[in-house]
Amino acid sequence: MATTAQAIVELWLSLSPDGHTELALSIPLAKCQALATHPLRWLRFLGCAIYGQKGHLSTSNAGPPIDDYTADIMAHPPRLVDVDVMDDRTSDASDLSDGRADFRHRVVGRDVTCVRTGELAEHCDACHIIPHSKGDDYIRNALSHRSETDIVDELDGIDDTRNGLLLWSPLHRPFGAGALTFLKTPNFYLDVDDIPYNPPREENQASPASRLTLHYIVDSGLGRMLPGIVPNNSDLREPEDTSTWPPVIILNLCYASAALCAWAPVTFRQTIRAMVKDTYYDASDDSTANSQDEPDDTGPRISKELSLRAQRLERRNERKLQAAHPGEMHLSSAMDGVLALWMRSKGRGKQILQTATDFKNARDKVWSWIDSEGIDFNSRALRESE
Numbered sequence: 001m002a003t004t005a006q007a008i009v010e011l012w013l014s015l016s017p018d019g020h021t022e023l024a025l026s027i028p029l030a031k032c033q034a035l036a037t038h039p040l041r042w043l044r045f046l047g048c049a050i051y052g053q054k055g056h057l058s059t060s061n062a063g064p065p066i067d068d069y070t071a072d073i074m075a076h077p078p079r080l081v082d083v084d085v086m087d088d089r090t091s092d093a094s095d096l097s098d099g100r101a102d103f104r105h106r107v108v109g110r111d112v113t114c115v116r117t118g119e120l121a122e123h124c125d126a127c128h129i130i131p132h133s134k135g136d137d138y139i140r141n142a143l144s145h146r147s148e149t150d151i152v153d154e155l156d157g158i159d160d161t162r163n164g165l166l167l168w169s170p171l172h173r174p175f176g177a178g179a180l181t182f183l184k185t186p187n188f189y190l191d192v193d194d195i196p197y198n199p200p201r202e203e204n205q206a207s208p209a210s211r212l213t214l215h216y217i218v219d220s221g222l223g224r225m226l227p228g229i230v231p232n233n234s235d236l237r238e239p240e241d242t243s244t245w246p247p248v249i250i251l252n253l254c255y256a257s258a259a260l261c262a263w264a265p266v267t268f269r270q271t272i273r274a275m276v277k278d279t280y281y282d283a284s285d286d287s288t289a290n291s292q293d294e295p296d297d298t299g300p301r302i303s304k305e306l307s308l309r310a311q312r313l314e315r316r317n318e319r320k321l322q323a324a325h326p327g328e329m330h331l332s333s334a335m336d337g338v339l340a341l342w343m344r345s346k347g348r349g350k351q352i353l354q355t356a357t358d359f360k361n362a363r364d365k366v367w368s369w370i371d372s373e374g375i376d377f378n379s380r381a382l383r384e385s386e
Helices: 029-035 039-051 098-111 132-146 169-176 225-229 248-263 266-280 306-324 326-345 356-373 380-385
Strands: 008-014 021-028 124-128 164-168 180-185 211-216
Touching: 008 029, 008 039, 021 029, 021 039, 021 248, 021 266, 029 039, 039 248, 098 124, 098 164, 124 169, 132 248, 132 266, 164 169, 169 180, 169 225, 180 248, 248 266
Parallel strands: none
Antiparallel strands: 008 021, 124 164, 180 211
């Protein structure tokens, strides 16, 4: 039986001053039509969200704008998206630090129930939009880099309430993998009516002032039940007071990243990584180091291995400790080693301490052991800082 070739829409972007264009996205036509009532406007939004500046669509390189899309736009250098915004997301939030527990408390206080399904909070996760593992420096860098496209007050770090949504737990994993994401309208190119309504609006029903719409970017792996319960193009419940609601700068960053991970050629993703690595990440952070040789596929990039996350977290914590207590670095490292040896001697080498209380009790036992063995550590400063 003959098969019909799938129609593909290609979006090319110019990233260099000489006007050279590169294939940025290859999107199935059916997906374009499913996600937008005006696909050309949606494509222009995607291109500009990736590029970080406003622009226009043309049918050829350096050609004139398509009719009805003309805009008085000056050329500006790109403020490119980070392809790997979502790559460090953790899908299991059962082990919460004090800071993340406070983040959940604040997000639940704002949203009360799942902002899409209305499910009770105990069946929901307080999801970071930009993953918690990216850290405070990353979100500050992202806001600074993209601020000319989307103006927003600076967030108070990665655990700011505006970087979170309360979502029904089955939505957390596909959101973290980039299989689903959220589109805010109106934005700089799309109106609320440019995106389909699900369920459809009644005839003559007034358009809402704004929408935050769920989009399934990647359909594979979702299963049959989830899209039936939470359909594509369905809207999230937005609060009347949006002062603590996620700003469009964060939502657009994640939307563009999800689109790139799903539909961009590997070579284009590699080009963008090379261009923006020093913009989003600290010089000593190798967050994108193992992304250069990614497999040639069109699926979402899932979270990196735990060991890499742990290495980055350790380096970040070391930098913070060194800045706060330069003389205590060696002692802290020694204490970590003693703690690990003590845990191994108790047969707990592979067990994770689940709460801050457990960790404090363990450290107290280590100090008792050090005192009993007569080991001479200049430990007063470290003990006082715990």
